[in-house]
Amino acid sequence: MPKGCITVDPKVRFGQPCVAGTRIPVYAVLELVREGIPFDEIVRDHYPDLTVEDVQACVDHAVQLIKQKPQRHRIRRRGG
Secondary structure (H helix, E strand, C coil): CCCCCEECCCCCHHHCCEECCCCCEHHHHHHHHHCCCCHHHHHHHHCCCCCHHHHHHHHHHHHHHHHHCCCCCCCCCCCC
16 A cells, blocks of 8 residues: 555544554544644654655545535634
Protein backbone atom coordinates (compact mmCIF):
# COMPACT_ATOMS: atom_id res chain seq x y z
CA MET A 1 0.00 0.00 0.00
CA PRO A 2 1.54 3.37 -0.95
CA LYS A 3 2.32 5.87 1.74
CA GLY A 4 0.08 8.89 1.96
CA CYS A 5 -3.12 6.87 1.55
CA ILE A 6 -6.12 6.55 3.82
CA THR A 7 -8.00 3.28 4.08
CA VAL A 8 -11.25 2.19 5.65
CA ASP A 9 -11.51 -1.43 6.71
CA PRO A 10 -14.37 -2.64 8.92
CA LYS A 11 -11.90 -5.04 10.58
CA VAL A 12 -9.51 -2.25 11.61
CA ARG A 13 -10.48 0.31 14.27
CA PHE A 14 -14.19 -0.41 13.74
CA GLY A 15 -14.04 0.94 10.20
CA GLN A 16 -12.58 4.33 11.11
CA PRO A 17 -10.35 5.87 8.43
CA CYS A 18 -6.71 5.00 9.13
CA VAL A 19 -3.38 5.68 7.51
CA ALA A 20 -2.74 2.83 5.07
CA GLY A 21 -0.70 -0.02 6.48
CA THR A 22 -1.21 1.15 10.07
CA ARG A 23 -3.87 1.14 12.73
CA ILE A 24 -3.40 4.88 13.26
CA PRO A 25 -6.77 6.61 12.89
CA VAL A 26 -7.01 9.81 10.89
CA TYR A 27 -8.76 11.59 13.76
CA ALA A 28 -5.79 11.00 16.08
CA VAL A 29 -3.43 12.65 13.62
CA LEU A 30 -5.85 15.52 13.01
CA GLU A 31 -6.09 16.20 16.74
CA LEU A 32 -2.34 16.85 16.75
CA VAL A 33 -2.62 19.06 13.67
CA ARG A 34 -5.40 21.00 15.43
CA GLU A 35 -3.01 21.62 18.33
CA GLY A 36 -0.66 23.31 15.89
CA ILE A 37 2.03 20.66 16.04
CA PRO A 38 4.15 20.77 12.87
CA PHE A 39 3.87 17.73 10.59
CA ASP A 40 7.52 16.75 11.02
CA GLU A 41 7.13 16.89 14.80
CA ILE A 42 4.01 14.70 14.64
CA VAL A 43 6.07 12.11 12.80
CA ARG A 44 9.16 12.44 14.99
CA ASP A 45 7.53 12.63 18.42
CA HIS A 46 4.15 10.92 18.11
CA TYR A 47 3.92 8.59 15.10
CA PRO A 48 7.37 7.58 13.83
CA ASP A 49 5.78 4.95 11.57
CA LEU A 50 4.19 7.77 9.53
CA THR A 51 5.68 10.15 7.02
CA VAL A 52 4.94 13.82 6.54
CA GLU A 53 3.01 12.73 3.43
CA ASP A 54 0.83 10.51 5.62
CA VAL A 55 -0.01 13.46 7.87
CA GLN A 56 -0.85 15.55 4.80
CA ALA A 57 -3.06 12.71 3.56
CA CYS A 58 -5.03 12.89 6.82
CA VAL A 59 -5.65 16.60 6.31
CA ASP A 60 -6.56 16.04 2.67
CA HIS A 61 -8.98 13.28 3.66
CA ALA A 62 -10.76 15.58 6.13
CA VAL A 63 -11.01 18.36 3.53
CA GLN A 64 -12.49 15.97 0.97
CA LEU A 65 -15.07 14.71 3.46
CA ILE A 66 -16.20 18.22 4.24
CA LYS A 67 -16.39 19.11 0.56
CA GLN A 68 -18.48 16.02 -0.22
CA LYS A 69 -21.05 16.24 2.55
CA PRO A 70 -22.94 19.48 3.00
CA GLN A 71 -23.05 20.17 6.71
CA ARG A 72 -25.57 22.18 8.61
CA HIS A 73 -23.72 24.19 11.18
CA ARG A 74 -25.26 26.11 13.97
CA ILE A 75 -24.22 29.72 13.63
CA ARG A 76 -23.61 31.63 16.82
CA ARG A 77 -23.95 35.35 16.74
CA ARG A 78 -21.41 37.42 18.57
CA GLY A 79 -22.45 39.90 21.19
CA GLY A 80 -26.02 38.98 21.52
